[in-house]
Amino acid sequence: MKVLGIDPGFDRLGAAIVERVHGRDTVSFSTCLLSERGTPLPDRLAALGTQLEAVLEREAPTHVAIETLFFNKNVKTALDVAQARGLILYLGRRFGCSIHEYSPQAVKVAVTGHGQSDKTAVIAMVRRLAVGVPSDGLDDEYDAIAVGITCLAHEARGR
Amino acid sequence: MKVLGIDPGFDRLGAAIVERVHGRDTVSFSTCLLSERGTPLPDRLAALGTQLEAVLEREAPTHVAIETLFFNKNVKTALDVAQARGLILYLGRRFGCSIHEYSPQAVKVAVTGHGQSDKTAVIAMVRRLAVGVPSDGLDDEYDAIAVGITCLAHEARGR
Numbered sequence: 034m035k036v037l038g039i040d041p042g043f044d045r046l047g048a049a050i051v052e053r054v055h056g057r058d059t060v061s062f063s064t065c066l067l068s069e070r071g072t073p074l075p076d077r078l079a080a081l082g083t084q085l086e087a088v089l090e091r092e093a094p095t096h097v098a099i100e101t102l103f104f105n106k107n108v109k110t111a112l113d114v115a116q117a118r119g120l121i122l123y124l125g126r127r128f129g130c131s132i133h134e135y136s137p138q139a140v141k142v143a144v145t146g147h148g149q150s151d152k153t154a155v156i157a158m159v160r161r162l163a164v165g166v167p168s169d170g171l172d173d174e175y176d177a178i179a180v181g182i183t184c185l186a187h188e189a190r191g192r
Numbered sequence: 193m194k195v196l197g198i199d200p201g202f203d204r205l206g207a208a209i210v211e212r213v214h215g216r217d218t219v220s221f222s223t224c225l226l227s228e229r230g231t232p233l234p235d236r237l238a239a240l241g242t243q244l245e246a247v248l249e250r251e252a253p254t255h256v257a258i259e260t261l262f263f264n265k266n267v268k269t270a271l272d273v274a275q276a277r278g279l280i281l282y283l284g285r286r287f288g289c290s291i292h293e294y295s296p297q298a299v300k301v302a303v304t305g306h307g308q309s310d311k312t313a314v315i316a317m318v319r320r321l322a323v324g325v326p327s328d329g330l331d332d333e334y335d336a337i338a339v340g341i342t343c344l345a346h347e348a349r350g351r
Contacts, residue, residue, distance in 0.1 A: 073291070075281040078282045079282055108263050112270065112271070115274035115275050115278065116275065118275055119276055119277065119278035123237045123241045125234060126234045126238035127242075132232070
């Protein structure tokens with residue numbers, strides 16, 4: 034199994050390919066896709082979707098892992114992230130991937146063992162758990178790796 | 193100009209092609225795309241997106257017209273509609289359409305002259321304003337035609 038972990042967003046979209054190689058979680062690719070600030074949302078979604086299609090085509094993942102939506106205080110941001118997430122789910126299915134959704138808490142539990150860990154603790158554990166984690170990634174990239182690791186932990190038990 | 197009017201949804205998605213032919217707003221195609229209830233959202237989005245791609249390919253609209261998101265009381269529904277809307281905006285741009293967004297009130301004003309008109313009044317005026325309106329459509333189909341008419345009224349003045 035080859036997991037594409039995604040941290041959804043319309044401004045920055047984290048994407049990481051995580052696989053188990055010789056028994057170790059291995060990041061073979063990770064990036065943070067960007068869209069241009071100040072441009073209309075449809076254009077930003079088109080830019081992100083085109084880049085994501087290129088990743089799906091080149092990397093041919095079998096699974097897409099993504100956090101469930103949580104509703105934060107900013108309605109506008111939540112709705113815009115939801116719109117980005119819709120096209121991610123759509124493209125994942127179009128490229129034949131199974132889709133796996135995890136709550137933010139489930140990701141923290143899978144990576145750190147605790148549901149209340151902060152961002153720093155998650156990133157520190159991501160580095161210890163997986164090979165190939167970039168040293169200078171953006172938060173979105175580490176979040177994408179973390180949800181990819183979560184998917185491997187849930188789906189690849191005993192493999 | 194050839195407008196694809198869309199009433200976004202993950203359960204039912206209204207779609208209508210509206211053009212001005214010999215000075216009259218004309219509906220050359222309208223439908224309500226459906227997804228299967230009880231199936232996971234990614235599968236529903238994939239089903240709707242595939243059908244919508246077929247419409248975009250066959251009808252080759254130049255404009256996509258869609259209502260702005262409004263936040264209703266049901267958070268879950270609003271977020272799911274937002275996810276469907278994201279893939280619609282994405283596909284519209286991918287097929288080279290310009291995207292035009294109108295508030296529900298702007299649509300009512302364009303179709304009935306009043307921002308507070310109810311659904312029945314909107315449907316009645318849609319029938320009077322446009323040629324080729326189906327007699328037995330679903331609400332979503334009439335909403336798609338209404339937003340298409342709104343786009344023609346805004347973008348095709350004087351043509």
